[in-house]
Amino acid sequence: MKTGLTVETKNLTKRYGNFTAVNHLNLDIKAGESYGFLGPNGAGKTTTLMMLLGILKPTEGEVRISGELVSSDAFNTKGLIGFVPENQSFYEEMSAWEYLMFFAKLYQTERPKERGQEILEHLDLWAWRDVLISGYSNGMKRKLGFARATIHSPDLLVLDEPIAGLDPLGIIQIRELLMAEQERGCTLLISSHILSEVEKTVNRVGIISKGKMVWQDTMENLQQWVTEKQHITITLSSVDNEIIAGFRSLPFVQEVISEGNSLCLVMDQAGDYREDISRFILQKNLILLEMKEEKTTLEEAFVNITENNVQDLTGETER
Amino acid sequence: MKPRDNLMTYQSKTKARLHAINVLQQRNSRSKLWGLGVFLTMSVAMGVSSILVGNVIKFSKANILLSSKQPLLVPILVNGVLLSLYLALLASAGISKEYDKGTLETLMVGPVDEISFVIGNFLAHLKVFGLTLLAALGWSYLCIWLLNFSPRPDIIALLFANLFMASELIAFGVLTAVWGGKTKNALIYFILIILFLSGIQLANSVVASIVQIENAHVGNSLILVRNVLTTTNRFIQWISPYSQVRYAMQSILDQRYFAYLLSMGLMVLQTALLLIGSVLSLKKKGVRGIV
Numbered sequence: 090m091k092t093g094l095t096v097e098t099k100n101l102t103k104r105y106g107n108f109t110a111v112n113h114l115n116l117d118i119k120a121g122e123s124y125g126f127l128g129p130n131g132a133g134k135t136t137t138l139m140m141l142l143g144i145l146k147p148t149e150g151e152v153r154i155s156g157e158l159v160s161s162d163a164f165n166t167k168g169l170i171g172f173v174p175e176n177q178s179f180y181e182e183m184s185a186w187e188y189l190m191f192f193a194k195l196y197q198t199e200r201p202k203e204r205g206q207e208i209l210e211h212l213d214l215w216a217w218r219d220v221l222i223s224g225y226s227n228g229m230k231r232k233l234g235f236a237r238a239t240i241h242s243p244d245l246l247v248l249d250e251p252i253a254g255l256d257p258l259g260i261i262q263i264r265e266l267l268m269a270e271q272e273r274g275c276t277l278l279i280s281s282h283i284l285s286e287v288e289k290t291v292n293r294v295g296i297i298s299k300g301k302m303v304w305q306d307t308m309e310n311l312q313q314w315v316t317e318k319q320h321i322t323i324t325l326s327s328v329d330n331e332i333i334a335g336f337r338s339l340p341f342v343q344e345v346i347s348e349g350n351s352l353c354l355v356m357d358q359a360g361d362y363r364e365d366i367s368r369f370i371l372q373k374n375l376i377l378l379e380m381k382e383e384k385t386t387l388e389e390a391f392v393n394i395t396e397n398n399v400q401d402l403t404g405e406t407e408r
Numbered sequence: 409m410k411p412r413d414n415l416m417t418y419q420s421k422t423k424a425r426l427h428a429i430n431v432l433q434q435r436n437s438r439s440k441l442w443g444l445g446v447f448l449t450m451s452v453a454m455g456v457s458s459i460l461v462g463n464v465i466k467f468s469k470a471n472i473l474l475s476s477k478q479p480l481l482v483p484i485l486v487n488g489v490l491l492s493l494y495l496a497l498l499a500s501a502g503i504s505k506e507y508d509k510g511t512l513e514t515l516m517v518g519p520v521d522e523i524s525f526v527i528g529n530f531l532a533h534l535k536v537f538g539l540t541l542l543a544a545l546g547w548s549y550l551c552i553w554l555l556n557f558s559p560r561p562d563i564i565a566l567l568f569a570n571l572f573m574a575s576e577l578i579a580f581g582v583l584t585a586v587w588g589g590k591t592k593n594a595l596i597y598f599i600l601i602i603l604f605l606s607g608i609q610l611a612n613s614v615v616a617s618i619v620q621i622e623n624a625h626v627g628n629s630l631i632l633v634r635n636v637l638t639t640t641n642r643f644i645q646w647i648s649p650y651s652q653v654r655y656a657m658q659s660i661l662d663q664r665y666f667a668y669l670l671s672m673g674l675m676v677l678q679t680a681l682l683l684i685g686s687v688l689s690l691k692k693k694g695v696r697g698i699v
Binding site for chain 2: 164178203
């Protein structure tokens, strides 16, 4: 069983001229944890990962991996990290096997041939091992990137948009590989702009928007937060401001969003308010055409968090 | 941290760095030897050298005297110059390609730092040059056997000088790759700098010969140009590996062994400076061309 590496950033900041890509980011990932690093495109995820891996130098702040400051000559720490970038590049003139064995040697992997065979077989690439990488499809190259990143059984696996470009079977294979690594005690850091992609793999998430951390909690708490409000959409024969104000005055209604003759009523999860709503409609002599309960998905919650509704962790409201 | 811990960290880093250098140089030299380019250039270089030896033989037969004390030295020098230039270009193109394609980033995320990357690539190309030198040695002894020349140790001394010349040129190729970042830029830098330095040397000899021929009739401005070019040329001769290896060859012929060793030392020093420059540039520029 591995111990896994910890990742800690303090006020990590990256500026390009006047543009701040990452703004005083504080991350604290525990050993053996599976952490989802989420955010929309351009939020600063890849820049953060590049600083974690020592490829980019922070403008301000620091990165420590298992207590050691990240630098290009931190051989011991770097030798324990596996990285799958979003855009992968290979030595295309090599065969997959030569490529894997080169990295196994570089990382001083124990029993490289057995390990290489195990991974390639799991990813259905074993039969293709002697084919030049230039002949591989994009999906096969992505899988080979995973094989390279895990050949040395890393203690920290950093993945940037890991399943982009993979077919459903490939996604399952990668998920199994990640779970196996996690069971071994490896720390996982998965960056993605798709929440559902990491939902099944991670146990804690950090959501970044415009370079700032706006949400950091366990996956369980995020799901609970998503489901703590219920949305009921009603369609009436006609809607005016007086009707909207009437619904707003109901004690259990927190927010009313109108769109044409439809009203979306946002309420807490304390009870079933459908009966109360029906009674109110009858009292006001309104004609109800439709009533349905809307479930908020994690994706919608993610959009809400990153776009407007949530106070970020620094206390400023992103609007 | 205690001094003993510092020493252990230093030792472990050095060991890890040496391992990375070794793995990188093995991969790179193998990939160069798999290509046809090295063998093609080696064949051309040996062809040119053989033509030069043929000319010496023809001249000797026509004039019933040997034109040189050691007729194989110039062909070996030409062979070395062609191959070292090719390998330096290959180093420049190969390293900048790693930048272009992003494979450098994949390496640097792992247990590779700027020093191990630069030295690993440098040694890979030098190793390939070393192998071509062995072929050149074989060719020389074939000539000696076929043409009944005397087997003198000068040949070995010149082959060594060639190795040092190649090391300086390859280090220069590495530096232009780091400067250029993109393959196209790296090759343009490499070719332009070589052309600029050769152009000054050529211009200097042209202007100097004009001044010598038209001694009484040349104006002050031409004399000034000659003086500037001569001074620049003196500096270039100090930094040019070709000038140094020519000087080394002359020292061999004149049996001035200290001068020979001095040329070697100078080339080693310049190689070291070029490699240090490459490492510092790579550190400053970063793997993505931005830090």
